[in-house]
Structure formats: C-alpha cells, structure tokens
Amino acid sequence: MSEIVLIDKVLNGDASAFEFLILKYQKNIYGTVFNIVKEDELTKDIVQESFLKAYENLNSLRSREQFYPWLKKIAINLSLIKLDRNKRYVDMYRDDKEEDDFFFNNQTDESNPEQELLTEELRRYVRKFVDSLPEKLRRVIILREVEDLSYEEIASILNIPVGTVRSRLFNARQIIKDRLLRQGLADGLYRVS
Amino acid sequence: MDCTEYRRLINELLDNEITERDEIDLFDHIKMCENCKIYMVNMNKLKLTIKSSFENNKKEVDLSHSIMSQISKSQPKKVLHIKKSYNILYKIASIVVILSLPLLFSSFSKKETKVSKDDTRDMVLEHLENSQNKNVTNIAYVIEK
Numbered sequence: 001m002s003e004i005v006l007i008d009k010v011l012n013g014d015a016s017a018f019e020f021l022i023l024k025y026q027k028n029i030y031g032t033v034f035n036i037v038k039e040d041e042l043t044k045d046i047v048q049e050s051f052l053k054a055y056e057n058l059n060s061l062r063s064r065e066q067f068y069p070w071l072k073k074i075a076i077n078l079s080l081i082k083l084d085r086n087k088r089y090v091d092m093y094r095d096d097k098e099e100d101d102f103f104f105n106n107q108t109d110e111s112n113p114e115q116e117l118l119t120e121e122l123r124r125y126v127r128k129f130v131d132s133l134p135e136k137l138r139r140v141i142i143l144r145e146v147e148d149l150s151y152e153e154i155a156s157i158l159n160i161p162v163g164t165v166r167s168r169l170f171n172a173r174q175i176i177k178d179r180l181l182r183q184g185l186a187d188g189l190y191r192v193s
Numbered sequence: 194m195d196c197t198e199y200r201r202l203i204n205e206l207l208d209n210e211i212t213e214r215d216e217i218d219l220f221d222h223i224k225m226c227e228n229c230k231i232y233m234v235n236m237n238k239l240k241l242t243i244k245s246s247f248e249n250n251k252k253e254v255d256l257s258h259s260i261m262s263q264i265s266k267s268q269p270k271k272v273l274h275i276k277k278s279y280n281i282l283y284k285i286a287s288i289v290v291i292l293s294l295p296l297l298f299s300s301f302s303k304k305e306t307k308v309s310k311d312d313t314r315d316m317v318l319e320h321l322e323n324s325q326n327k328n329v330t331n332i333a334y335v336i337e338k
C-alpha cells in the first residue's frame with residue numbers, strides 16, 4: 001500500500017493505518033534522534049512523541065509525499081528542545097573565532113590506497129571528535145553530514161543565519177581534521193598524492 | 194582571494210551549496226593550486242567518514258505498540274472534526290469582531306474623552322505595572338525553556 005493511501009486512511013479516521021508508518025520509519029527516526037541526544041531512553045521518548053505529534057498534526061502536512069522529511073523535522077526539533085532542557089551545556093564556542101589552517105603542514109608525500117579504507121578505529125575516533133565538539137558546532141555537523149539537511153534548512157531549524165551555518169561547518173571540520181592529525185590517524189587518509 | 198577563501202568555497206562545493214559563479218572561480222584556482230586540490234580530496238573523505246561514523250546508530254527498536262496505544266486514547270476522528278468545526282466558529286467569531294470594531298472603537302473614544310486627568314494617570318500607572326508583570330513572566334518563561 002502506498003504511503004499516500006495510508007496517510008489518507010489515517011486522515012479519514014483509520015488510526016490503525018498509522019502503524020505501518022511507525023514500522024516503516026521508527027528505526028531511521030531513532031537514529032536521527034540518537035545522533036542528537038545521545039541517550040537511549042531519551043531517544044525512545046522523543047521517537048514516540050514525534051510520531052504522536054505527527055499523528056495529531058497530520059492534517060497540516062501539505063504534501064503527502066513529504067511525510068518522512070516532515071516527520072524527521074518534527075523529531076529533530078523535539079530533540080533540540082529536549083536537549084536544551086536536559087543539559088544546560090556551557091558552550092564556550094564563539095562564532096567569530098577563526099581557526100588556523102595548519103593541516104597542510106602535516107602532509108607526507110606517498111599515497112597508499114589500501115590505507116585509505118575507512119577503518120572501524122577511525123570511525124570511532126571521528127565519532128568521538130564530533131561528539132566532543134562545542135555543542136553549537138556539533139549540531140550543525142550532525143544536521144548537515146548525517147541528516148543531509150541544506151544550509152537553509154539548518155538555519156531555519158536552529159534559528160541562525162545561513163552565513164553562520166556556513167562558518168560553523170567550516171570551523172567544525174577544521175577542528176576534527178586537526179584532532180585526527182594529532183591522533184596520528186590522518187596519515188593514511190589524508191595524504192598528499 | 195587567498196586559499197582560505199577558496200577553502201570555504203570547497204566546503205560549499207562539497208555541500209552542494211556553491212553558486213555557479215563561485216564554482217567556476219574555484220575550479221580555475223584548483224587547476225593551479227595543488228594544496229587546495231588536496232584540501233578538497235581530504236574534506237570529501239572527512240565528510241564521508243563522519244557520515245559513516247554515525248550511520249550505524251540505527252537500533253532495532255519497536256515502539257509501535259506503545260505509540261499505537263497512546264494514539265487509540267487520543268481518538269483521531271473526533272480531534273480532526275472538532276478542529277474543523279472550531280475553524281468555522283473562529284471564522285464566524287472573527288467576522289463578528291471585525292464588523293463590530295468600528296462600533297467598539299467609537300464607544301471607547303467617547304468614554305476616553307470623559308475620563309479626568311487623574312484617572313488617566315492612574316490608568317497609565319496601572320497599565321505600566323501590568324505590562325511590567327507581563328514582561329517578568331515572559332522572561333521567566335524564556336529562562337525555563
């Protein structure tokens with residue numbers, strides 16, 4: 001059964017049709033929320049609340065083909081709100097701070113394609129580095145790299161100018177790159193050819 | 194433009210957010226600048242690594258029973274219909290309000306002219322006090338959020 005038909009059914013009072021939508025998307029929504037809030041129990045609560053909210057506001061969904069992106073945005077918004085409430089994080093990061101570009105001082109000259117494979121160890125470190133970014137940068141990186149949102153969409157969700165999205169992404173990537181280099185992990189990956 | 198500026202453009206390019214004009218500029222520069230070319234390759238790898246690092250977060254969860262049990266409590270049909278009838282009520286109410294505005298306004302302005310200066314001062318003070326209180330509750334709300 002197509003999603004549009006399902007949504008129509010729900011709108012016509014057949015709540016059971018909504019279960020298919022839950023079964024279809026709960027795993028993805030769990031992943032999206034977990035990447036933002038990082039706690040299993042809180043994630044489950046937010047996933048449930050997102051579906052409930054989507055259900056209650058289904059008649060405000062403008063185009064039925066857009067159910068998943070719409071649901072995902074509800075989930076992201078709820079995650080950000082809960083995160084702000086739960087953790088009053090102290091964020092020392094300031095947008096006007098410029099990062100130095102020291103990356104290219106650390107290049108070696110040979111390339112080895114085998115070393116360029118993304119190892120599990122590297123992934124673990126990257127995740128750790130992303131998670132330890134200043135909160136403002138972490139959110140932008142997750143929304144862009146993991147959730148594939150556009151600059152415009154991120155700006156509107158976080159209520160910041162598009163230019164700020166741009167510079168936070170730039171700075172966040174510089175920081176991760178730097179930490180990879182310091183960890184000695186960038187050698188195989190970021191090599192001069 | 195120096196390399197730092199081009200590196201900002203490289204980020205935009207890899208994010209699919211670059212303008213056509215900047216893209217042409219950037220490729221002209223990359224043809225001549227080996228460092229920026231490497232930066233582009235590296236950034237592309239970094240982006241892919243970040244994405245793949247977070248993709249395995251999807252867990253086998255099944256919350257469908259719990260969500261559906263809450264949904265059955267909230268009775269969708271009625272909610273939707275009530276909303277629709279509320280809409281009509283709102284429309285009627287707002288038309289009534291709009292139509293009666295000139296009447297209200299004229300009666301207010303008549304009353305106002307009868308109020309003495311002292312009364313006006315009291316009203317202003319009272320209003321200020323009220324609006325200050327409102328501000329205070331607003332601030333409290335924001336902090337709580």
Ligand SMILES: [Zn+2]
Nearest residue numbers: 196199226229
């Ligand atoms: Zn350059």
